Amino acid sequence: MSAEPKTLYDKIWEAHEVGRRSDGNSLLYIDLQLLHEVTSPQAFEGLQLAGRPLWRVDANLATPDHNVPTSGRELGFDGITDAVALEQVVTLDKNCKAFGVQQFEILDQRQGIVHVVGPEQGATMPGMTVVCGDSHTSTHGAFAALAQGIGTSEVEHVMATQCLVQNKAKNFAVNVTGALAEGVTAKDLVLAIIGRLGTAGATGHTIEYRGEAIRQLSMEGRMTLCNMSIEAGARAGLVAVDDATINYIHGRPFAPKGELWNQAEDYWRTLVSDEGAVFDASMTIDASTIAPQVSWGTSPEMVAGIDEAVPNPKDMSDGVQAESTQLALEYMDLQAGQKITDIAVSRIFIGSCTNARIEDLRAAAAQIRGGKVAANVTEALVVPGSGLVKAQAEEEGLAQQFIDAGFEWRSAGCSMCLGMNPDQLGEGEHCASTSNRNFEGRQGYGGRTHLVSPAMAAAAAINGRFVDIRNTQHQQGGAA
Amino acid sequence: MDAFTTLDGLVAPLDRANVDTDQIIPKQYLKSIKRTGFGDYLFDAWRFLDQGTMGMTPNERQINREFSLNLPEYQGASILVARDNFGCGSSREHAVWALKEFGFRAVLAPSFADIFFGNCFKNGVLPITLPADVIEGLFQRVAAGLTLSIDLRAQTVTDGEQVHGFDIDPALKEKMLHGMDDIDLTLAEASLIRSFESGHRQRQPWLFRD
Numbered sequence: 001m002s003a004e005p006k007t008l009y010d011k012i013w014e015a016h017e018v019g020r021r022s023d024g025n026s027l028l029y030i031d032l033q034l035l036h037e038v039t040s041p042q043a044f045e046g047l048q049l050a051g052r053p054l055w056r057v058d059a060n061l062a063t064p065d066h067n068v069p070t071s072g073r074e075l076g077f078d079g080i081t082d083a084v085a086l087e088q089v090v091t092l093d094k095n096c097k098a099f100g101v102q103q104f105e106i107l108d109q110r111q112g113i114v115h116v117v118g119p120e121q122g123a124t125m126p127g128m129t130v131v132c133g134d135s136h137t138s139t140h141g142a143f144a145a146l147a148q149g150i151g152t153s154e155v156e157h158v159m160a161t162q163c164l165v166q167n168k169a170k171n172f173a174v175n176v177t178g179a180l181a182e183g184v185t186a187k188d189l190v191l192a193i194i195g196r197l198g199t200a201g202a203t204g205h206t207i208e209y210r211g212e213a214i215r216q217l218s219m220e221g222r223m224t225l226c227n228m229s230i231e232a233g234a235r236a237g238l239v240a241v242d243d244a245t246i247n248y249i250h251g252r253p254f255a256p257k258g259e260l261w262n263q264a265e266d267y268w269r270t271l272v273s274d275e276g277a278v279f280d281a282s283m284t285i286d287a288s289t290i291a292p293q294v295s296w297g298t299s300p301e302m303v304a305g306i307d308e309a310v311p312n313p314k315d316m317s318d319g320v321q322a323e324s325t326q327l328a329l330e331y332m333d334l335q336a337g338q339k340i341t342d343i344a345v346s347r348i349f350i351g352s353c354t355n356a357r358i359e360d361l362r363a364a365a366a367q368i369r370g371g372k373v374a375a376n377v378t379e380a381l382v383v384p385g386s387g388l389v390k391a392q393a394e395e396e397g398l399a400q401q402f403i404d405a406g407f408e409w410r411s412a413g414c415s416m417c418l419g420m421n422p423d424q425l426g427e428g429e430h431c432a433s434t435s436n437r438n439f440e441g442r443q444g445y446g447g448r449t450h451l452v453s454p455a456m457a458a459a460a461a462i463n464g465r466f467v468d469i470r471n472t473q474h475q476q477g478g479a480a
Numbered sequence: 481m482d483a484f485t486t487l488d489g490l491v492a493p494l495d496r497a498n499v500d501t502d503q504i505i506p507k508q509y510l511k512s513i514k515r516t517g518f519g520d521y522l523f524d525a526w527r528f529l530d531q532g533t534m535g536m537t538p539n540e541r542q543i544n545r546e547f548s549l550n551l552p553e554y555q556g557a558s559i560l561v562a563r564d565n566f567g568c569g570s571s572r573e574h575a576v577w578a579l580k581e582f583g584f585r586a587v588l589a590p591s592f593a594d595i596f597f598g599n600c601f602k603n604g605v606l607p608i609t610l611p612a613d614v615i616e617g618l619f620q621r622v623a624a625g626l627t628l629s630i631d632l633r634a635q636t637v638t639d640g641e642q643v644h645g646f647d648i649d650p651a652l653k654e655k656m657l658h659g660m661d662d663i664d665l666t667l668a669e670a671s672l673i674r675s676f677e678s679g680h681r682q683r684q685p686w687l688f689r690d
Contacts, residue, residue, distance in 0.1 A: 029676055160667065263686070419512060441502065
């Protein structure tokens with residue numbers, strides 16, 4: 001007797017389906033809701049106005065991240081000069097106290113970007129359903145958790161009912177064969193995938209990243225990969241459980257202990273797609289063909305390899321695509337046919353829920369090699385994803401390497417990924433950024449964002465323009 | 481939530497693909513703990529030539545006279561016609577709150593991003609998916625002062641003599657027609673949730689911290 005083979009997504013979905021309504025929608029039980037200051041106040045207010053309690057207090061975890069300043073952290077609330085931002089951070093604090101929700105508040109060393117904090121604490125576990133009022137919740141899929149970004153009305157719905165009303169998405173397999181070359185990271189891989197799929201390529205689907213190259217990625221790399229699933233239109237991305245997953249979680253504060261750990265691990269090991277499971281759609285990409293990626297436009301699908309050039313709208317047969325490309329080149333002030341290595345940058349941002357973990361900071365610091373931030377770079381920010389990442393980087397000596405090279409070493413938060421805090425791009429400035437979105441104005445009014453890996457961003461800081469870090473490594477190797 | 485049954489309204493065009501929610505409502509306007517006060521900042525970087533801050537009113541701003549929503553012929557529009565993948569990016573529900581407060585009750589496009597699409601239904605704004613050639617036809621005629629009649633119950637968009645049908649999830653349709661509260665509907669199934677939860681706790685006890 002053999003049951004029908006299931007995908008990983010099917011398994012997690014079925015383990016959380018409370019019931020299916022006659023209209024085809026399901027009630028999906030939610031194990032963990034992460035909260036931050038920007039998308040939760042209206043939800044807490046709705047709950048209070050209706051006189052409803054939180055369904056399950058222990059299933060919520062909060063931390064302020066979007067608009068906390070990254071300097072002057074020791075001042076706590078007093079360090080927030082923007083009155084409206086302060087009101088949001090204070091409101092989160094008050095709401096957490098009123099409802100009894102655990103919060104890593106602004107002065108807690110465990111404070112940080114929600115999508116860094118959850119996994120770091122072991123709060124994100126395999127097989128869970130996770131939601132947050134933030135589209136990059138997909139990050140947690142690295143742990144084989146079904147993690148989705150939701151709107152504020154849905155945040156309130158989960159607070160009140162512990163459920164989401166949802167139609168099951170379709171299954172999308174992204175198969176990554178081969179191995180990434182030296183100097184090419186999970187960030188380059190996901191940018192290349194989005195470049196192929198387009199920003200709506202996986203709309204209505206849950207992506208599972210599969211194949212040898214994925215198994216080789218660290219948990220940090222898998223988080224980077226799953227983080228940007230939403231940039232291909234997918235609400236959630238997943239990676240199956242293996243030893244790396246189990247080893248990462250073991251011993252973390254929220255992880256189960258003793259006999260409960262053994263029981264959990266046995267279950268978690270089943271969280272892989274069955275042999276022969278059917279996917280509704282798929283794509284295959286050979287990791288060994290991917291060069292370090294740089295985005296040149298105003299959508300994450302507008303990417304090129306470091307050894308390529310900015311495309312020409314005149315070469316495009318699709319009228320809408322040509323028009324979008326033309327508008328993007330005008331906004332970015334780039335010329336069709338311009339080599340990517342000829343793009344100069346004046347700002348650097350290393351941080352965000354995509355790339356602010358310890359491994360990211362190590363990769364960035366490794367590019368410094370005794371160099372200094374180039375004269376044409378007016379500011380190079382390094383913003384760790386959490387207070388704990390910051391402490392570890394200081395202990396490992398990475399922070400000092402950044403400071404010695406002329407980078408600014410800041411405190412944890414979303415920082416310049418979305419410029420809701422004092423860290424913002426100026427009009428017309430080009431920035432090498434390890435964040436996830438290059439939308440117009442995202443990092444600051446009129447700012448021009450180029451999405452890259454941490455190593456590529458650090459190399460751009462030292463050179464004042466984009467460079468092919470594969471060549472630098474080759475030269476360094478030759479000189480040794 | 482406001483119900484949506486029918487709408488007769490003027491159409492305004494936004495001729496761009498992949499319009500993201502950072503464009504619909506830029507980040508500097510998210511610093512509010514309310515659901516209102518966003519309409520003045522809809523498409524802020526496109527509607528205005530200067531950089532605004534929260535609290536500024538449109539008459540303090542430098543208007544971009546070339547942007548479609550600022551053209552005299554589209555004033556008072558309640559229907560927005562747009563291109564593929566409208567509403568991609570950030571999950572911010574503020575994007576829908578801003579569209580609604582500005583006066584839009586329906587958005588017509590060949591496709592929408594998932595989270596934005598769901599957020600519309602929480603706020604009585606109807607996203608309608610129509611074939612690309614129908615949308616193209618609307619774009620071609622919009623400058624002449626196009627008005628459309630939308631009938632949610634009949635699932636039609638009527639353009640003069642032409643009637644375009646559209647598909648919609650029956651559950652979402654019901655909720656919109658009656659302006660039903662999602663939380664009330666789900667809490668009606670509270671005992672089912674409780675019973676699932678106790679089984680879930682037995683199967684995966686490590687998920688419960690209390």
